[in-house]
Amino acid sequence: MEVIGQIESLLALREDARINDKPLLIWEPRPSSCIPTNLQDFFQAVQKVDVFTPNHVELAGVFGHPNSETPSRATVETFALKFLGSGVGGQRTVVIRAGEEGCFIADDQTREWLPAYHEPTRVEGIVTGSSAKVIDHTGAGNAFIGAFAIGYLSTSSIHDAACYGNVGASFAMEQIGLPDLSQSEDGEHWNGADPLLRLKEYRSRLKRSNGGAEY
Template sequence: MGELPQAVPEGPLRSFVSLGMFIIDQFSYLDENGHPTAKSSSEQIGGGGTYATIGARIWLPPHEVGMIVDRGHDFPSNIQSRLDSYGEGMWLYRDDASRGTTRALNEYRGDLRGFKYLTPRVRITPRDLIDTTLDRPNMLHFICSPSRASAIMSEVHERESWTPTSIYEPIPDRCVPEELPALIKVLPFISILSPNADEAHALLSMPQPPTKASVEEACQRFLNLGVGPNGEGAVVIRSGAMGAYVATRAKGGQWVPAYWGAHEAHRVVDVTGAGNAFLGGLAAGLHFTRGDVYKATLYATVSSSFIIEQEGLPILSRREEANGTIVELWNGETPQSRLELLMDTKVI
C-alpha cells in the first residue's frame, strides 16, 4: 500500500495510542430461559481500547504504546497490579475521587451476549492527549460511531503537522444502514477502516451470515466509497475463524488465515477483545513493516491469538537467556515464534 503517513516528532513519541475507554467488566451468565447458570466470573479488565493497547504491547515496549485510564475512587488494587505488570509507563492515569471507575455488564443468555454500561462513560478525544506523554502518536486508534469519528478527525486536523495513521473501528451497535451516510463522510480521513464481518454486512445491508465471497464484496464496496486521502487507505475486515481480509485499491485483496484453525478450536476459550487486540497488533505491524498493511495483518493475527486463549488478558512473563538478554513471553510463548509459524503457513 505504500508507507502510511507518520507524525512529526516532538520529543518522545508513541507509536500507538488508543482513544478507547478503560472499563471494568462484570459478567452474568444465564441459560436460554433466563435462569442463572453455575458459571461465574470475577471482575475483569475490559474496554476495547485496553485490548487494543495490549495487542500493540505484545510487540512494542511500554514507552511506545499508551492510553488514558480514568481511575475512580473504587479502582481495585488487583487490577492496578495487573496493569502495572504490562508496563507502568504505558498507562496515563486520570484520577477522580468523586466518581466510580467505568463499569459495564456483559450478560450472556445462551449464545447471545448483551452489553450495557453500569456507570456513566468518560469519553476520550484527541484534545485529551495535548501536553501529555501520549501527545501526537504516530498511530491513533478509536472505536465509536461514524459521526463521532468525524468529530475525532476534526480535532486531529486542528493540530498542525500531525497526520497520524488513523485506525477506525466502528462501534458494533452503530453498524446499521442508517449510519452509512455518516461513515461515507468520514472515510476520506480514515487510513484504515476495520469492521468485523457481521458489522460490515450490517452497514452495507448485505445478507447474513458472511461468507468469504461476501466479505470480499463488502471490502470492495467500502474501497469504492473512498477510504483514505485520494482513496489510498485500506480496509481490513476481521472475519473470525475465516481469518481477515485486507484490501487496498492499489494492490487488491488478500486473505490472512486465523492463527488457530478449525482443528485447533479447543485453544479458543473466549473471543472477547480479540478484534480490538487485532487492531493494536496491526498498528505494531505497520510500525515494523513501514506501513505494509498486508504484512502488518500477520502481526494483528498473532496478537488476537493470545487474547482468545483465556478469559481476560494474556499473561506476560519474562525469561533470561544465556547471554543475559531478557525475552518477553505471552502465555509462555514469544510473539515472534508465532509470527514465523504463520508466515510459513501463508507467505505474503
C-alpha cells in the same frame, strides 16, 4: 458523523502540541452504528481515515445484511470493496476481521484472505468447530487492531500488518481475561510463547500454504 468530529479534534490537539507527524488513523466503528441508515455517513467518514476495520458482521450490517446470518466470504469481499471504492483516505486500506475465517485485506494493490492463527476445524472447507486453543473471543478484535497498527508502522505492508494482527489476536483468545505476560533472558513472552517466534511460525505456515511464496 461523530467520528469525523473526533478526528478533527485529535488533529487540532496535535497541531496545538506542535506534533507535525501525520498519525495513522484506524477506525473500528461501534457495532450499534453499523446500520443501513448510516451507510452514506460511513462513506464520508472513511475518507478521513487510513484504515477502516469493522468485523464481518458489522460490515454486512451497514448494508442491511441480517445479523442472524453470517456473511459469506464473497459477501464480505463485495461490501469491503464498496468502501475501498468510495475513497478510504490516507493509506486506502480496508481490513475486515472475520473471526474463525481470519481477515480480508484490501488496498489499491491487494485483495487477500489471511487465515486466523488458531485455525478452526473444517469438513470439506466448511468450518465445523473452533480450535481447541480458543477459550474466549473477548478482546481479540482490539488485540488484532493494536498489533496491526504496530505491524503497519514497522513494515509499511498491509500483508505483514495483518500477520501481526492475527498473531496478536491469538493471544487474547487463549484464556478468559488478559494473556499472561512474563519476562525471561530470551525476552518477552505471552502465555509462555515468544510473540516474534509465533509470528515467524505463522508466516512460515502461510508460505507453505501458498506453494512456497515468500512473505
